[in-house]
Amino acid sequence: MFLYICRRIVYTIPIALAVAVVCFSLVHLAPGDPLSAVIPADAPAEVVERIIQAYGMDRPLPVQFFAWLGRAVQGDLGFSVATGRPVTQEIGRALGYTFVLSLAAAAIGFLFGILFGTLAAFFQGRWSDKLVTGIALFGVSVPHYWLGLLLVIIFSVQLDWLPSLGGGSGSWINRARYLVLPAITMSFIPMGIVTRTVRSTVADLLGSEFVTSLRARGLGSSRIANHVAKNAAPTVLAVMGLQFGYLLGGSILVETVFSWPGTGYLLNTAIFQRDIPLLQGIILTLSMFFVALNLLVDLLQTLFDPRVRRN
Amino acid sequence: MLPVSRTWAAIGRRRFIKFASGIGVGVALSVTTLSACQPGTDVADTPGDVPAEDAGGGTVRIGMTASDIPLTGGAPNSGFEGVRFTGMTIYDALVTWDLSVEDEPAPLVPQLATDWSVDEDDPRVWTFNLRQGVTFHDGSDFNADAVIFNFEKIFDEDAPHYDARQSAQVVARLPAYESIRKVDDYTVEITTQEPTSLLINQLPFMFFSSPAHYEALGEDWSAFEEDPSGTGPFMLDELVPRERAVLVPNPNYWDENRMAQADRIELIPIPEGTTRSNALLAGEVDWIEAPPADTLAMLEGRGFTITSNGYPHLWPWQFSFLDDSPWTDKRIRQAANLAVNRDEIEALLGGNMVQAKGILLPDDPAFGDPEFEVRYDPDAALELLEEAGYGPDNPVEVTMLISASGSGQMQPLPMNELIQQQLAAVGIDVNYEVLVWETLFDNWRQGADSPDSRGAHGTNITFATHDPFAAMVRFIYSESAPPNSLNWGYYSNPEVDALIEELQLAFDPEENLAVYQRLHETLVEDAPFLFVAHDVGPRAMRSEVQGFVQAKSWFQDITPVWMSN
Numbered sequence: 001m002f003l004y005i006c007r008r009i010v011y012t013i014p015i016a017l018a019v020a021v022v023c024f025s026l027v028h029l030a031p032g033d034p035l036s037a038v039i040p041a042d043a044p045a046e047v048v049e050r051i052i053q054a055y056g057m058d059r060p061l062p063v064q065f066f067a068w069l070g071r072a073v074q075g076d077l078g079f080s081v082a083t084g085r086p087v088t089q090e091i092g093r094a095l096g097y098t099f100v101l102s103l104a105a106a107a108i109g110f111l112f113g114i115l116f117g118t119l120a121a122f123f124q125g126r127w128s129d130k131l132v133t134g135i136a137l138f139g140v141s142v143p144h145y146w147l148g149l150l151l152v153i154i155f156s157v158q159l160d161w162l163p164s165l166g167g168g169s170g171s172w173i174n175r176a177r178y179l180v181l182p183a184i185t186m187s188f189i190p191m192g193i194v195t196r197t198v199r200s201t202v203a204d205l206l207g208s209e210f211v212t213s214l215r216a217r218g219l220g221s222s223r224i225a226n227h228v229a230k231n232a233a234p235t236v237l238a239v240m241g242l243q244f245g246y247l248l249g250g251s252i253l254v255e256t257v258f259s260w261p262g263t264g265y266l267l268n269t270a271i272f273q274r275d276i277p278l279l280q281g282i283i284l285t286l287s288m289f290f291v292a293l294n295l296l297v298d299l300l301q302t303l304f305d306p307r308v309r310r311n
Numbered sequence: 312m313l314p315v316s317r318t319w320a321a322i323g324r325r326r327f328i329k330f331a332s333g334i335g336v337g338v339a340l341s342v343t344t345l346s347a348c349q350p351g352t353d354v355a356d357t358p359g360d361v362p363a364e365d366a367g368g369g370t371v372r373i374g375m376t377a378s379d380i381p382l383t384g385g386a387p388n389s390g391f392e393g394v395r396f397t398g399m400t401i402y403d404a405l406v407t408w409d410l411s412v413e414d415e416p417a418p419l420v421p422q423l424a425t426d427w428s429v430d431e432d433d434p435r436v437w438t439f440n441l442r443q444g445v446t447f448h449d450g451s452d453f454n455a456d457a458v459i460f461n462f463e464k465i466f467d468e469d470a471p472h473y474d475a476r477q478s479a480q481v482v483a484r485l486p487a488y489e490s491i492r493k494v495d496d497y498t499v500e501i502t503t504q505e506p507t508s509l510l511i512n513q514l515p516f517m518f519f520s521s522p523a524h525y526e527a528l529g530e531d532w533s534a535f536e537e538d539p540s541g542t543g544p545f546m547l548d549e550l551v552p553r554e555r556a557v558l559v560p561n562p563n564y565w566d567e568n569r570m571a572q573a574d575r576i577e578l579i580p581i582p583e584g585t586t587r588s589n590a591l592l593a594g595e596v597d598w599i600e601a602p603p604a605d606t607l608a609m610l611e612g613r614g615f616t617i618t619s620n621g622y623p624h625l626w627p628w629q630f631s632f633l634d635d636s637p638w639t640d641k642r643i644r645q646a647a648n649l650a651v652n653r654d655e656i657e658a659l660l661g662g663n664m665v666q667a668k669g670i671l672l673p674d675d676p677a678f679g680d681p682e683f684e685v686r687y688d689p690d691a692a693l694e695l696l697e698e699a700g701y702g703p704d705n706p707v708e709v710t711m712l713i714s715a716s717g718s719g720q721m722q723p724l725p726m727n728e729l730i731q732q733q734l735a736a737v738g739i740d741v742n743y744e745v746l747v748w749e750t751l752f753d754n755w756r757q758g759a760d761s762p763d764s765r766g767a768h769g770t771n772i773t774f775a776t777h778d779p780f781a782a783m784v785r786f787i788y789s790e791s792a793p794p795n796s797l798n799w800g801y802y803s804n805p806e807v808d809a810l811i812e813e814l815q816l817a818f819d820p821e822e823n824l825a826v827y828q829r830l831h832e833t834l835v836e837d838a839p840f841l842f843v844a845h846d847v848g849p850r851a852m853r854s855e856v857q858g859f860v861q862a863k864s865w866f867q868d869i870t871p872v873w874m875s876n
Binding site for chain 1: 378379382388468475476478479482483532533536551552553554555579580581582583585586589590592593594595749756794795
């Protein structure tokens, strides 16, 4: 087990490096002036040159890359071009918000996903199955920024029950009110995907021979469900892990629609301001999160299913 | 010294009362400053007047279009929105615009300088007398040392308090500046690189931060951003990056006509247009900047106040004058200007534009009386094209760079599609290269001959026209060709160059206005642009928002604003 974990951790190093290279190149290959956030359009050429020098962006790209990588591994992601604040501080703030939002969205999405999926699997072909599959399909297909706007129109504008933008401030309850609409919006995709996964996995298992033999031995449905759940867990966990990873990545669209000050919103700002240090910092941090989460899911899977470890 | 002859009788009402008491005012104000009040063609629709004695109080929450709080240390980023909300609120400049008038383009008025003069022998040297008795929010004195400290912060790379980030915001807006010298505690001398009357138009972008407070914070500009100190009518009470900035009144503000009326102003960044209008509808903000055009009627129908007013902004096509460009033929440029039916464009925008008849707003005092009238006259356009050897059966083919969106671009796609149809009718076939806004914007500085311009014959980027430099010099002076400035199309006209040079030396206000008028007349006649529209900067606010006067400007004064409940 220990060796397995070590091997998995070593595997993440080339992935992390590749992510760093891709993210750095993409940001630098994108059209637009890297310093347009701080240089007005009609700045004289010598001013532009001076500022580019001041930010060290006149050096060859490989030099810039290794300088950046060298600092990044020490936890220093530089300073935001637009605000001058340390990138780690900017990302730290935003991550907190995105983490809370992801957790809430995952809780809603996974709970309903598992519930709906199991329900549909047990009642295959019945109207409840069709209804649940319909909901899952809706969750997967609906553009969630549109859903967000719709929820705002209903619950904020028309009914005036919930606030429509911002991260909230003050008491715990007040902050939670700000969380409700973005969390519901964000939960639709994982709910749909988890529903579909649970439904197909559980349905497969219910038709498998070991379940038939369990039934033949006279096991009650709750004990059969227990066996089915244990066998379905690795697949469902893997999917949920990935989904949680996506959620943690923040949604640019949903966070922007709700002005939720998380990583997606920050990424959006960084893109529009061409704030390269910030952009690189966010992409790298989020990718690392994703890599770490995948590792965690893999390890969890081995706990449930020793076959994974042996393979 | 040149005579200080100008009185402020022509300046805005409130300003006049304030400054009439004994301020002899310096020479060389820009022409916009010097205009007599003219009846506006487009008087703002502003929230109701409430008697002054009932005024004041409340919290006004403003939804900005920026995605973050603009920098608060005295050199705001986020373009003019930053200057509007974290520049002119927390800080003052030597000279600023009078934003209390809504029926004429906002004129320039003294602020932290009381008056100024230009040296007769060396017109590069300007002497500014500073306002006495002004204090920063931290209680320290505003004086010549503070002025010099701030110019060093922006221009002197060797100064210990030089800040590259702040410098970048200001340097480009103050190209005339060369050096500064203290004469006495309340007098400074600014020297320009070349003699130019345009210095005064550039000074409103130079704000003054407190040197004492900077020292007290350990000489750290980042700390200063969190806890700034200026001389302005508002003080920063709270700053939550990317969420909100809270401004509260400065009880010791020196200008009693600009005391902040609200108890609290909250600035909230909401970059997404629909989110902004939803936030207004849901009662989470009281005022939004730039509501999406398709929500204006709905917002008005629900009882929100929509304010708008023409302001110095132009939506143009900027032509290329490279050899392969058909626009090198003046007849074709004029024909295009005559073939555009601006009534239809105005209808397309639901009335939210002022039809352009030149670079400047039609009621700008410097508009002059151009020989060529920009209007819709397809017959005249056909005639000009025929003279040039073209017509509907033998069309001119041009390619234009446009964007699908962008700051200040209004609705570029539908507007350009309509123009395409209108020009096709007279024999000008237009192809579009649609670029990402940021790419189009960056291409502006590269010029028509850059490979990124893809051989296009023109570009479509809107711009501010609040002074001669912003409106004209950077686009049409031959010295402004890339990489120096934004003469993207390499326009070069000796007559125009001579007029610009004359304007730079026209320190006498009346002479300055006369030259500026001649320059504008010449440019309208020569038509280096397709003149299409001026934006009207719509804003939407709750009916409880009181006291707002929408000036004909990119900038607005929020000191008179308050909430009536």
